[in-house]
Amino acid sequence: MGAADSGRPVGEDDGPRLRTLLLTDLAGSTELVEKMGDVAASELFREHDSAVLELQRRWRGRLIDRSDGLLLLFERPIDGLGFALDYVHALRDLGQSRGLQLQARAGLHVGEVLTWNNSDAAIEAGAKPMEVEGLAKPLAARLMQLARPGQILLSAVAEPLAHRAARELGERGEHLLWKSYGRWRFKGMPQAQEIHEVGEVGIAPLRAPASSGKAWRDIPLWRRPAALATEALLLCAFAVGIWYLTKPQPAIAFNERDWVVVGDLRNLTGDARLDESLEQAFRISLEQSRYVNLLSDLKVRETLQRMQRSETTAVDRSLGSEIAQRDGARALLLPTVAEVGGRLRVSVEVVDPRTQTTVYALSADGKGIGSALASIDKVSGQLREQLGEALQSVEKTSVTLPNVATPSLDALKAFAVARKVMLTSRDREQAMGLYRRALQLDPQFALVHADMADVYSSYGEVAKAGEERRLALSIPQRLSAQERARIELLLQQYGAPGPYFRKADEYLALYPDDYRIIGRLGDLQWHHLNDFRLAEASRSRAMKPQAERREVHRYGLAIALLGQERYDEALTHFRGANQGGFTGSGEMHARVYDARGQHAEADKIYFASGEGRNGWKGEAGVVTEIDRGQWAAATEAARTWEQQANAANDTAESLRARAAIASLAVMSVRPDASREVVALRDATRARAKEVDAIYPPASAELRLLAGLLAAYGNDAAMVADALQGVQGNSAVGDYPTVFQLQQAVLAEQERLAGKPQAAAARLRPLAAKDTALVVVHWALMRAERDAGNVEAAKGQTHWLATHRGRVFAENTTTDVLRFFNVAVSAEASRVERTTGSAIR
Structure with missing residues (x-):
């Protein structure tokens, strides 16, 4: 031819x-x-x-x-x-x-x-x-x-x-x-x-x-003559030995902790129960590996948005390969379920995203739809081995899907659709209804409780989130090792920081690419430790192409830089986050300009953000008006904020607004200042259990703020009352920022008692650290002044006047000090401009 x-x-x-x-x-x-x-x-x-x-x-x-x-x-x-x-x-x-x-x-x-x-x-x-x-x-x-x-x-x-x-x-x-x-x-x-x-x-x-x-x-052994059994076994052993000796390396140079993209499952069976459920099952099975990293569904949807594609676009060979290359993934996985010869076949192609060619394919067959989960487990295990993971590791970390998820395909379907709803439309009621349906079908489906906790947490409903996480942990046999550790860590984030940080270190040693946890760690290093350098390190660690909500991490990194007065770097990252699609919050971006005294530019940035379209309102409005010396406008904003919080029955926000009102009365030296401080103390006492159920150190921090405000007005009796109110409260010792606040109030008590040297000695070791609160520097300035240490007092005044980024970025657990902080900083700036002496 x-x-x-x-x-x-x-x-x-x-x-x-x-x-x-x-x-x-x-x-x-x-x-x-x-x-x-x-x-x-x-x-x-x-x-x-x-x-x-x-x-x-x-x-x-x-x-x-x-x-x-x-x-x-x-x-x-x-x-x-x-x-x-x-x-x-x-x-x-x-x-x-x-x-x-x-x-x-x-x-x-x-x-x-x-x-x-x-x-x-x-x-x-x-x-x-x-x-x-x-x-x-x-x-x-x-x-x-x-x-x-x-x-x-x-x-x-x-x-x-x-x-x-x-x-x-x-x-x-x-x-x-x-x-x-x-x-x-x-x-x-x-x-x-x-x-x-x-x-x-x-x-x-x-x-x-x-x-x-x-x-x-190839006739099964039980159908062969007995005389051939030994020969067949020897031949099989020889073949297996040869296979292990000549086993090829993966065609993709896959390394430990490399990333893969999972494309949309192709369902050729016509059975709609398998559409979302098997794709989710494949993810759950593969996520048990500490060797292979999966790009999350949320990250894939974010990348589709950047590509100007609909979030619901099917991720096929072409699109999945482009996503993989954009986000630094080494391989694309394309799962399929089909009926072949009367048997249900689950298969997966491993695709090289650079060439879009299939490197190899793996499959497993079973009888009927009930075999699907077992087949997924088998294919997942084969895939992990093929990518280079040791067999012992696969066996050690793998829990079968019926145990780690659910044996009910209908429950798995409801669960998968709920996740999809939260990813796309974010219809909370529809998603929660689907989650509850999954629990009706399988009451032991622990992952449903974990997901519901994440939903509650995203809406700030801390108590409900904690309850769901405890329910998930009550069914430990239905959770993978990583999921169990993650839930335990998330549950602990509202407790004492010390144990949480130790637990986080242990978790990230095992799962170093969980960027959600790394980002949360950066948040708590900021809130609980007031450590902007640590927060910067954590946020930088989460700035990876594979991280979901990467621009949120970038925004957090910019805040950490603002807190260190590295304004140009902070602006670079704030702008980058904005260009990357993070436009909801603009306050901290605007604060870079406020720290530099460029208020018109700050207004421009804030008003262009999602939360600033109606101007400076609520908490952000109070801080802005205090900084600009507009006390009446600040008070009006605080009272409106309190009314809105009360109407929404939001205890935490109501008390924070009350803290702002009391701070304004004291700092502007109004006649009703003492009455407003007493009102803050009484409101805190009445709602302490309620607010501490949300944030354990909340009531202690609010009571100490009342003491700090009383000290500003030289009310020694009220200072003593505040300190008495926190005696025996474990939050004072457990939370570093609350401890610092207590030390500042104790120093003020000593100063008012005529012992400024003791007050200064108490605060100097704290103020020498980068993690010192603004109020520590303020209290030390007053102690040094009363002790006759004029130059030391001027040094603290200078610190308050020049660390404007820290003043705006500092955010303790309940974030009630920022009104006081911005007031004393603005006052220090005015004093330096006029006299160069310490403020009162």
Whole structure:
């Protein structure tokens, strides 16, 4: 046969590459020539070669060899299958025009091959222009030799890849019949191979190949004569040993903690229960690995938005590969579920996102829909091994899906849809209804409680979130090790900081790429420790391409820089977060300009943000008006804020607004100042249990603030009352910022008692640290002044006047000191401009 090779030339000594091989053989070609005669046969073969050339171009194949058959290479299995199917039709048409039955055997396989060009001298001597070698070639040849005339046989590697892409064949692809003929052994090959046929009803044989001395069915041991059992076992052991010795490395250079993107599951069964549920199950199963990192659903949706694509766009081969390259993922996983030969098959393709070619595919079969979860576990385990994870690690960290999630597919479906709702429409009521439905179907579904806790937490409902997390932990056998550790850590975040930080260090040592936890750690280092350097380090650690809500981390990093007066760097990251799509909060971005005294620019930034469209209101408005010396406007904003909080029955916000009102009365030296401080104290006493259930140190911090305000007005009795009110409150010792506040109030008590030296000695070690609160510097300034240490007092005044970034960024647990902080800083600035002495 004389079809020309239209494929592109191959460089000499190309390295091994993964290719699709198709081998065909024209059945009875010798008898055909004898029957037709040389002249008629030659004309037939010319038409045959012309048809092959056209099909080769259509399906992007490369013809390597031709004699009585063909050897072709393709980049993708679906192209090889398309060629084979069209070749069957072409032979049929050629034969019918001559009253002949022309049929070919075909074998299709995917594997690594080595290709090189022969020299011109070798070609002149009769050699082929190109050579193809590799273990994949003999297996494709065995398949072709086993096939019946007119039959297309596929290997277990090629079949799922071609099956998944069958839609590319158009309407014809929907009518193909896919059959499995089980495992076969070939002479000279140590391992059994699973064989499949693909064909069109009425054209293809669609029946099992016939056994021969070169190929036979792999019959189970229990069906063999007893005398062969020992021999088979020895052969199996030998084959396994050879496999382990010659086990190839992954075709993708995958390293520990590399990332993968999971594409949308392709459900070919028609059973809607499997649509979202199996994709979620695959994620849950694979997430148990500490070796493989999965790009989260939320991160994938964020990347789609950046690509200006709808969040609901299906993540297929092309789109998934682009997402992987954008976010630094090493591989794309494309899962499929299909019914093959009466069995449910779960398979996954591992795709190289750079070339969009399938590196390898894995699959597992089971009986009926009930086998799906077990098959996912099996495929997940195989995948982890294939990517390089040690078998012992897979076995150690894996919990079967029915145990780590749920045995109920209906419950899993409700759970998966709820997650999707929260990702897309964020319809809280719909999502919570679906979560509750999942619990009705499986009351032991612990992950549902964990998800509900995350929803409550995102809406600030701390008590409800804690309750759901405790419910999840009450079913520990239904949680993976990582999920259990994560829930324990999240539950502990509202307790004493010391144990939380130790627990966080332990967790991140095991799971260093959990950027949600890293971001939360940065938050608590900011709130509980007042440590902006630590917060910067944590936020920087979360600034990875794979991190979900990356621009939120960037915004947090900018706040940490603001707190260190690194204004230019802070602006760079605030702008970057804004450009990256984080536009909801603009206050801290604006505070960079307020810290520099550029209030018009601050207004411009804030009013352009989501929360600032109505101007400076509520808490942000109070802080702004205090800083600009507009006390009446600040008081009006605080009272409006309190009214809104009371109307919403928000205890925490109501008390914070009350703290702002009392601070304003004291700092502006109003006649009702003492009354407002008493009102703050009484409101705190009345609602202490309620507010401490949300934030354990809240009442202690509010009572100490009342004492601080009393000290500003030199009310020694009220200072003593505040200190008495926090005696025995464990929050004072447990929370570093609350402890610092207590020390400042104690120092003020000592100063008012005529012991300024003792007050200064108490505060100097605290003030020497970068983590010192603004109120520590303020109280030390007053103690040094009263002790006659004029230069030391001026030094603290200078600190208050020049650390404007810290004044705006400092945010303790209940964030009630910021009104006092901005007032004393503004006063220090005025004093430095006028007299250079310490403020009162």
